[in-house]
Amino acid sequence: MKNRWISAVVAVALLAPMVSGCGETDKAATGEEAATISVSVFDRGSVPASEGNYEENRWTRWINEQTGLTVNWVPVNRNEAQQKLNMLIATGEAPDLIVEYDQTYIANLVNQGVAQPLDDYIEQYSTSYKEYLEQNEDLKPFVTYNGKMYAFTNRRSEDSIANHGIWIRQDWLDNLGLSMPTTDEELLQVARAFTYDDPDKNGVDDTLGLALMQWQEITQAMYFASSLWYDEGGTLVYGPLTDRFADALALMKTLYDEKLIDQEFITDKQSTVQKQLWVNGKAGILTNSWTEDLNRELMQNDANAKPVQMEALTTKYGKNGLWQETAAQRYVVFNSKMENPEAGVRFLDWMIDEGWFTLMFGEEGVHHRMVDGVPQAIDAEKNKTELSYNVDYAVLNQWELKPEWIPVMASQDALSQELALQRQTSLETALKTPFRRDLPYNPPVAEFVRITSEFSPKRDSIRMNVITGGPEKTPEWGLAELREEWKRLGGEEVEKQVNEWYQANKASFAVE
């Protein structure tokens, strides 16, 4: 009998959380004076336990103090932000202010009626953001849909506009008496010399021309064949379907066939081999990013190594910069179910005005000191705890990094300073050549979004077949295959819709 009672208690105990879990309690009813808004914040898992969590920490408290608002932060895992936001929207629990970097996603929210037009609110309530917008008219096209503004945004700093980079070992060039390549043809010649002429002078044939990371986007950009829409005589054409894409394939195919690159890069999905090649001085050229964190290790391993970023290469189509982001950085939209838009505008006004600086660099005298107008970290350890996570709260900012500031901001030891100088030149090089981008954003055509998710795997697989498939898989064959796949997936209809959208909206894009 006793046992029965125990089991009954256990059963009820097991049941209790489930029952209470069903009745959602409303915590909002507090009766405080301060207006309440909720804002999404990217959860990168970087709030130290001693600081609290993403919902409550020194910076959230500081924001509430400064703004006189109660801001409820809704953490969204950075790696699956859109899925999580979609889920919150679907269940009606989405925050008032939704923050994302991805313009296509914002377009989706507009299409689905999640976001609301903002022109009236800005007109009525805003001072600082209104002013900012007047000074930055060119940002408007990024947030305008059907003639109305649907998002707040701010200008990207130069260091996040630049993206990819191609690094080359200047010391290897010097060893072989070669000059810096300026065209795709010269790049191949240098790669051949790096592979076969013992550029590191160690008497052993153990080097390769290139280590490859991010090579898809980099080679596409070189030939003006990125996965973007290009205006060709008034009609929009999708980059991977142009003749130029075949040239990008041909370059990779030559590199592979002549064994100037790792013959197993296909299965090196985490790029571990590629990284090893570069940091151990076994490859003379690296395609990756302009910041290149691997250079530190390379220079630690080989004191003579002199990595330099190459300037954009000239091809038969001219000279294109590597991928650059658009001028608009983050997007903040107002949920159409939002109750207090005025508080939202007030919050953003404060943010773009003064909030962002402290949120990015901490307090002066505590976290940073100003050196020549540039914030320099005082105590790297302290900042690591207190500042490593705060940048995501600055949903709008006016930060504009100049390349010459990089050495001032970096740590002061010799290697860090050398790397910082290198990075400064690298950023200047990366931004020197403009990247051709004919539209401020991808066309918000639903059919296009659908077709890209099906077309992109085909593109990647055909590309790989051309590169590694031997003499019968020519770049021309690849291009024909791509066009056929595109057609088969309904690409002609997409092109029609995209061009109709283009004709209708062309006028609203600012001339870049």
Next chain:
Amino acid sequence: MRSLIYDRYLYLLMLPILFYFVIFKYLPMLGLVMAFKDFNLTMGIIDSPWVGLKHFERLFSSPDFYQILRNTLLLNVYSILFYFPVPIILSLLLNEVKNRVFKKTVQSILYIPYFISWVVLGGIIISLLSPSTGVVNAILKLFHIEPIYFMKSTFWWPVVYVLSSIWQSAGWGTIIYMAAITGIDAEQYEAALIDGANKWQQVWHITLPGIRSTIAIMLILRMGQMLDVGFEQVYMLQNDAVHSVSEVISTYEYRIGLAGAQYSYTTALGLFKSVIGLILITSTNKVVNLLGEDGLW
């Protein structure tokens, strides 16, 4: 009814589990209506417009669909032909091992890969099979065979897939057969021994018939998964060069559904998959019944 009152505490104990199934297994099935709607995030499942069989029409008219269906079926057929018998053979072999220490050691070694994630196993397999640095190709070289880039070849990739499944889970799969073998009455072996049956005859006439129904049930369950291919394994092993043989329903669902946010379309695909799975399970069960076994029901 009397028994209901009499055993009320037992039923009370069962309630949480019942709730669990209703809430987490049956209620989500309502979400399947998404396959017949154009699911829109703001409108939610209920208010999204009905579109009838639109998503199914798109599915069945898409040439991609037949390719991934073919890949999925082929990988599963290979796996039933080559993987399915392995745990049975292994457990028969293990059963004959008399040295306890040796037996336990072998079993543990066989289990280990099962506990390693595919992320790690994938990396190990790729480096083992590397044409320049891999062990396998080093051995081939001893026999003067040109190195083969297994992971890049559309012929070898499915072979690698099946062999890696065997490596990863065949050891673990023996557990259920080992348990079934333990259940066989020892007297039968004694009787056979007296009748002069040798080891081979004992295995053939006693052990195998003894685990026949277990094999049947495992086969039925396996048939229900004909359209499932473990996502992680394929995702870790596949690369752009073998896309044409390695893209299966689960990776396609991931690409299109999650990455491409086409919820209704992938729900339609999921529903199709479940229906086929159900048909396969019931028909295999029927066949097994006809062969004189109990099956699942």
